[in-house]
Amino acid sequence: MKELKQIFENRRILIAGFGREGRSSYRTIRRLLPTQHIAIADKNTSLADDATLKNDKKLSLLLGDDYLQQAGNYDIILKSPGIPTFDFEGIVGDLSTISSQTDIFLQLFGKQTVGITGTKGKSTTTNLIYSILKAHSSNVIMAGNMGIPLFDILEDIDRDSTIVIELSSHQLENTHTSPHIAVLLNLFQEHLDHYHSFEDYQLAKMNIAKFQNAKDVFIYCNDNNMILKNLEQVNPSGIRLPYSIQSLEQGCCLENGFLTLKPSKTKIYDISQARHLQGDHNLLNIMAAFLAAHCFGIPDDVTNSVVSSFKGLEHRMEFVTEKNEIRFYNDSISTIPEACISAVKALQDIGTLILGGFDRGIDYTSLALFLEETPIQNLVFVGHAGKRIADLISKITLSKRNILFSNNYHEIIDWCFANTQKGKICLLSPAASSYDQFKNFEERGRLYKKLIIEHQ
Numbered sequence: 001m002k003e004l005k006q007i008f009e010n011r012r013i014l015i016a017g018f019g020r021e022g023r024s025s026y027r028t029i030r031r032l033l034p035t036q037h038i039a040i041a042d043k044n045t046s047l048a049d050d051a052t053l054k055n056d057k058k059l060s061l062l063l064g065d066d067y068l069q070q071a072g073n074y075d076i077i078l079k080s081p082g083i084p085t086f087d088f089e090g091i092v093g094d095l096s097t098i099s100s101q102t103d104i105f106l107q108l109f110g111k112q113t114v115g116i117t118g119t120k121g122k123s124t125t126t127n128l129i130y131s132i133l134k135a136h137s138s139n140v141i142m143a144g145n146m147g148i149p150l151f152d153i154l155e156d157i158d159r160d161s162t163i164v165i166e167l168s169s170h171q172l173e174n175t176h177t178s179p180h181i182a183v184l185l186n187l188f189q190e191h192l193d194h195y196h197s198f199e200d201y202q203l204a205k206m207n208i209a210k211f212q213n214a215k216d217v218f219i220y221c222n223d224n225n226m227i228l229k230n231l232e233q234v235n236p237s238g239i240r241l242p243y244s245i246q247s248l249e250q251g252c253c254l255e256n257g258f259l260t261l262k263p264s265k266t267k268i269y270d271i272s273q274a275r276h277l278q279g280d281h282n283l284l285n286i287m288a289a290f291l292a293a294h295c296f297g298i299p300d301d302v303t304n305s306v307v308s309s310f311k312g313l314e315h316r317m318e319f320v321t322e323k324n325e326i327r328f329y330n331d332s333i334s335t336i337p338e339a340c341i342s343a344v345k346a347l348q349d350i351g352t353l354i355l356g357g358f359d360r361g362i363d364y365t366s367l368a369l370f371l372e373e374t375p376i377q378n379l380v381f382v383g384h385a386g387k388r389i390a391d392l393i394s395k396i397t398l399s400k401r402n403i404l405f406s407n408n409y410h411e412i413i414d415w416c417f418a419n420t421q422k423g424k425i426c427l428l429s430p431a432a433s434s435y436d437q438f439k440n441f442e443e444r445g446r447l448y449k450k451l452i453i454e455h456q
Helices: 002-008 020-032 045-049 101-112 122-136 150-156 198-210 225-234 280-295 300-309 337-347 365-372 383-396 409-419 441-454
Strands: 013-016 038-042 059-063 076-079 113-117 140-144 162-166 181-184 217-221 239-244 251-255 258-262 266-270 318-323 326-330 350-356 378-382 402-405 425-428
Touching: 002 020, 002 101, 013 020, 020 038, 020 101, 020 150, 045 059, 101 113, 101 150, 101 162, 113 122, 113 198, 122 140, 122 162, 122 280, 122 300, 140 150, 181 198, 181 280, 198 225, 217 225, 217 280, 239 280, 251 280, 258 280, 266 280, 266 300, 280 300, 280 337, 318 441, 326 441, 337 350, 337 365, 337 425, 350 383, 350 409, 365 383, 378 383, 378 409, 383 402, 402 409, 409 441, 425 441
Parallel strands: 013 038, 013 076, 038 059, 113 162, 113 181, 140 162, 181 217, 217 239, 239 251, 326 425, 350 378, 350 425, 378 402
Antiparallel strands: 251 258, 258 266, 318 326
């Protein structure tokens, strides 16, 4: 904590955004420096009535629509992940003053950290890697994008701790240090509203490995063309450990029904084993976890045992229930076409698919082409994204299907019960964000599950 105190001491500090991470930053800085002046900037004007903040005589509040207008007056800006960096352009002369919990945390603890990012699969893979490490050692801590601010675990860390953190692109975009072991799962179109371009989003993700040195390790999916393209551009210095469904000369790949380490040709996992994580996309996540485990010298039998028993996370191809001989699955985490395609491939037997939500301008052509090749009979389209997906499908397909357009999930669930064939699956895998109707994908998924359970 001494090093962290030195970072903030005698500097003009602005906490930009006062959500979960902003509150964590405030608590931490106030604990370290009880009398130093701090400023908090947030759109939420009701913070002026917050009892704790009102009693802090060394605090300034910058609230309302113009909350960032004074950001250029500060030496260090702790930006919350939800605020785009481009919001500071034209206000802050030197964007290098913009930092974050992630940036500072990695400066202090990067050498003890396994960092996991990717457009999809990062929560599952982070939890899987944590579970494997935890089965081998008790001194393992997990935090990050799943809802645990990094500053909240500071007091749990000692020099022997291994820290496993899930990292979003928003957390990575202002970092200048990379984790000792960096895992990049995939890159797809996402968060186009948060960046000037898709290229900027990709480069933010690449920060997970960009600042590594020659003794660090970079684990990445060799099947993702976006990653391979960015590897050429960023050229990180860490030891590269690729993984692939195809054969590789080095890393982890699938050969003859086994995950195999190359160049040793060691068989480490029989994919015919029963496991809860279904689909090729999860097989890739398992490969990443095996490679991370090998970096710590964890025996393969330990990793095999954890992989076999690991049940996955809520809202990720989650089995809800079987009712009226229909199996219901919740994949509300699916906010891009690739996630929906992976879920349909993994579960197969889909009778009804619920698609759409908030439209962020993602290209849905690949999804429309894929759905034309499937035997799915019932399609539900939600929101503006659903309308756009439906328009694309209507231009491509000649197949007759049962269609429902609705933004009302009560109506949607009634329709799904009435139209899904017995023995088939009803799948919520929207391929779109939830922000048109819901606070987040979790709220959408929980409403879906609640309505199914309560349906008479």
